[in-house]
Amino acid sequence: MNSSDFRSRRRQVLGAGLAAATTPLWFNIARAQNNAPIRIGLPTPLTGAFSAEAQDQARAAELAIKEFNESGGFNGRMAELLVRDDKLNPGEAATRTLELIEKDKVNFIVGSLSAATQLSINGVCKDRKVLFNSISQSDAINEAKDWSPYTFHEALNPHMTSGAVARYAFPKFGKRVVYLTADYAYGHEMVRGFQRAGQALGVQTLADIRHPIGASDYSAFLPRIQSLKPDILVLCNFGRDLVNSVKQATDFGIKSSTKIITPVLLYTSRLAGGADAFDGVLGGTSYYWGMEDQVPSAKAFNDKFRKAYNGSVPSDYGALGYAGVRSVLQAVRNAKSVESLKVAEAMAALKYDWYKGEQFYRKCDHQSVQSVIIVESKSKNMKDKNDVFNVLAIEKPDEASLRTCEELGHKV
Template sequence: MHKRDGMKRGKGLTRRDFLKTTGAAGIAVGATMGFPAILKYARGETPIKIGVPAALSGTASLLGAEFRDASILAAEHVNAEGGILGRKVEVIVRDTAGTAAGASTRAKELIESDKVDFMAGGNLGHEGLAIHEQTFPRKMIYMANTMSDPIPAVPTFSKYTFHPDLAPFMMGNVVGRFVAEKLGRRWYFLIGDYAWGWQNYDGFSRVLKEYKGENLGVSPHPVGTKDFSPYIGKIMAAKPEVLIQVAPGFDQVNSWKQLREFGAFEKMHIVTALFMPGTIWAVGAEVVMGGYGGATFYWEAPETKPMSDLFEKRFGRPPTDDALSQYESVRELCDAAKRANSLDSEKIIEALEDHHFKWAKTEEWWRGCDHQCIQDVYILKPKMPKRKYDCFEIIGQIGGEKIARTCEEQGHKKDAKGKWIRYQ
């Protein structure tokens, strides 16, 4: 029998058969189109993307480079451990130039063009706020790794944003207690005239009031000031026991150099809220010799050195506190996704809240009410280095929830069932 005859004589194609056939074809087409993506996920070819907005140019470029390198190292370590949910992690770094506008634009690009799953970064406070405004409306988890008082507080707070770094108030609170107990209680303030400076000032001021000290005056100065002599004249005339200097980077270096030229180190203690090690490495430890300051990490601390050694081996220098905090931010995001066994934001929030962890320093934890990372702060005193980077000694360590504002002070409230109310 000819095949053609057999076909002709066979059973005719009914409507049901047609629907079965075309339905099967439709499923086959869908499967053919869908399988490559599914197989990519199974083989880990479609990475989980973490966006890293960082100041790779501009006045904060040293900080941006630290964020970039730490993010790369964290992703390498996660991938060496098998990635997340069978998929590799990829970090995508974008240059914010250290501005709020740049941070907002880069964050939007990372979300809309690069299709990132999470965000971690933002070196400066205004950058963090700008990125936060892009992420929380999209219900994207963001590790706002910047010193900011508003981010963990109502009304800015969002349940989708976590705050790995210290709030500036916390730095002032910690360093201020050390100063009041060890160095004296008659203070003068030299403050960078922007949000970070004044937020630190709030912390110092609260401590000074608590210890019944005396505020002899405040001299705010613009960021990027070259000549500090007009301010130093006022400081010397006030005759404080302690000068509190609050401005990082080259403002710190320039002011301390000129204070030394005026003989201030012989007449008072000089204290800064935060030592910026990258800047100090660049200019030499002798600039800050004789002073005191705070730090969220110290690369020579016993609990930090193993991680520091890995970083130095990879990049040829030890990590700054910015790098270590960013490393922890990426690791915590990835670890939370593993514990949640999901990329769903709500499940990751649940995995992070009140979670205790230890990556590169003493134990830390995410406070459930405001997502502030509760951690230790080191008090450092400069020393002449035995090697290039070993330029401080730890003379104090203060930490715990006592250094932060309370949840209620941050504006957080509980509902009738005792759960924290989430406003956005």
């Protein structure tokens, strides 16, 4: 290189360096933000009584992230899932959510597996104007005092679930009812839903017997239940509580004269409790993989899950993890933005069928209006280890099955 070429090359390098040095800071920041991943936080109880359901939520949520990224993301931006253990504790859930928003800079929150933790998560998101899509049952989160424009509820709520089970079971099995209830919001809301649906059917509540969440021994309650001679025993509890109470009620001989039903009959609980203990137990669910014979989107979802996870099938709460994340990411694309308010507006307009048939969000409270599946556990004629339920009925999506917007405190 001669001296003239050297001087020319030096001027080019210096010019480029000067241009870089004088590029406005805001431009570099904007470029970095445009390339940053879209982060979704998932606080859920990875440890504790509901850990099996929470781990399935996380697995299915990862599937929604993978699909979004493989289809190009949003303007080239990929999505990322940040899972945190809320330990089934409202204070822990609030702390983890705050960290996800302030430290990890997530764009949105999806998650929860408890009525109590989801309200604390929602409170943090509400204060910071971050979109939250709850994937756990709660009636309170739809009420105006806890709700915000950033609040969405992907899951069924207790009023919908217990109402559907009551309308199916009470006319068939009798009107004298005892409730064995986990003593927290989930249990209380489920009992309220059953009793409201039962009023029109002439159902009599013989007793509502409360037990602490996480109880392992139900022997003190069973003699009283049996002495009341109910037609139906309603187990308004969840996860390990449901498994333990079903096993002990079966061993005590309750089934000989009483039909056992539960508002939420979990696939994971049935696997944990076994065919004999759960035989004949009836309940509701947001999803059962066996719907694939009737619902095309269920078959498509199951096939994707099987491929991703060595042939296993998704659980009910796993499916909610998938839908909760997928709804948010679809709304990002529709809004052409990651700003929570714009995404919330797009999400409120969604009409979708991710895995169980048609769904949409009710305008006043962002509750996902959807089907409720009535299933009964079986111990015979099972095709394989996953074939645990008979699908008895599917109650179609209907806003009439929800509490009214006015009752919830919303102005319409």
